[in-house]
Amino acid sequence: MKKALEYNCPSHGGCGMVRMGMMVPESWQLFVCPSACGRHGALGAIQHGYKDRLFYLFLDDSDIISGYDSTIIDGVACVLKKKNRKPRAFLIFVTCIDDLIGTDCDAVIDELQTIYPDIDFCMCHMNPISSDSDSPPFVTMWKNLWSLISYTPAQKENSINILGAYALKKEDGDLFSVLKILGIDKVNQIQSATSYDAFQRFGAARLNLVMAPASEKGAAAMESKCNIPYMLSPVSYDPDIIEAEYHKLTEKLNQEKLDAIRAFIANQKKKLECFIQETRDCIGSTGIFLDDSALGNPVSLALFLKKNGFHVQGVFLGILDPSDPCFDILRAQDIPVQSVRECTAYNEYRTDTEAISIGLESAYMTGSRHFVSIYQDQGLYGFSGIITMLDFIRQSVKEVPDLKSVIAASGLII
Incomplete structure (x- = not known):
């Protein structure tokens, strides 16, 4: 750019x-x-x-x-x-x-x-x-937040921390089911810490599960300070990557449960296949736009949707870096990439108001009447995260909310 x-x-x-x-x-x-x-x-x-x-x-x-x-x-x-x-x-x-x-x-x-x-x-x-x-700023901010943790007990608790998530991960998601199978007693999330003392108990965890690359430097600092190893596992919408991440998590926490995890994954994949078919039947050839305010990894979701027969019309990014290999990947799939910071984009894509936009920025830039209002994956993760996203897409075609009102209600960035 x-x-x-x-x-x-x-x-x-x-x-x-x-x-x-x-x-x-x-x-x-x-x-x-x-x-x-x-x-x-x-x-x-x-x-x-x-x-x-x-x-x-x-x-x-x-x-x-x-x-x-x-x-x-x-x-x-x-x-x-x-x-x-x-x-x-x-x-x-x-x-x-x-x-x-x-x-x-x-x-x-x-x-x-x-x-x-x-x-x-x-x-x-x-x-x-x-x-x-x-x-x-986001990298240094996450690092600053985790630097506040000074509680480092000699005996670790049977718990893990989720780092780098901007919204609470849902406890009915498959990540929590996997952790339960692996024998983890407690999952710490900063959004659910009700006191500073509870926040400090993050220092007693066995593992930091890092959901966003922006929080990796903070996790590395915690590893040195609190002796907590970390595993980088960003949100992905690729079922194969999700499966590999759950296998890696199993190796770190409880290898004896590998067969149980494999059976659980197979069951989740079957559920996902049903949701994919139902969503295709629901929206047909309706176009879909995505942006990186809604998704930490919009490329992953764009490729998943394209691979499964959905009509992906474009991906909007805040920063365009032509040297990023993702550009070549998207172009190879005939998926246009556009910056939300270029004024010309506002008129260029306002041609299909019946398209579905995943994210408020792409909704505004395209004029889509149907959109999914989420920010940075909204706590989605794993196979259940994909299923929830597909459900959001299906629900969006049934509704025509007022974009201006939704933007106003979402609040200024602070």
Whole structure:
């Protein structure tokens, strides 16, 4: 994608830095930034019910000239005094302007930790400019969240952690059935942690199951700090890959159950075949668009649908990288790839309003009357994840929701 003025789709949204940080129970956040940087975040916090946990320390010209290390410490003191209570964890965010200022973040955190030893402090960096680097915001944010875990018991619990999921994995999905067969007593998910102490117990798990590559660096840091090995297992819509991942998980947790897992997988595949046929019968040759706001791996779902006889009309991506081998794979299947950031895409694809869009961005760009409103796989995983997605597709052709209202209800990205 050539460097040029980019289009910001009105349906752009989902889980940003603020919402990710708010997954940590009993935590607060302080953003240190110019006032213009805080407007949509503050409005989003009100909309999502975070306004009592999110605070802003606005910088002026003198702060930018002379630095604001001590100002951050004073800002934390002001927040704690005003609220007259304390969080268990306090996330301090500096923004892209700090790359020019050079705040000594480690020294600031050390001083805060000395003043308030009963609060865990963490310095985070909100820097959209780093999106195309090897440490983009989502990677560093996941790493920051997992760095808060300090509980490292000598005796591990018979539990595993799910890392990198933006939504709660459903306990009626086949992942939980597999883990039950393998003898796992408990599955920890950050979204279901009701207290900071419960969040800390992630440090007692046997294994970290990493659902998104963005969380792998955080998992690697946890392996060093908490002695918890990890297994990278991103969401896939390829049944063969899902089967291989469950076999790998079995090898790590309980190899004696391999035959039971094979039988379970065979049963799930039969269910999936039935759903594929029923969905084909339901939607016929209706076109399908996909985007990477809805799916962590839209290429995987596009290829699955194409292979099983569905009419895939295009895949919308936030960043186009022609060197990515996925481009060649999609082109070989005659599946067009388009950036949601190119203004021309808005008119180019608004030709089939009866198509189904998986994701709000592709729905907006194409004008589809039928769409699946999810973000980053919405907790889907495994064979049951594919089955649920097929059910979403079938339901979408029966409904014509108002896209503008759905976008408004989904909330700003914060």
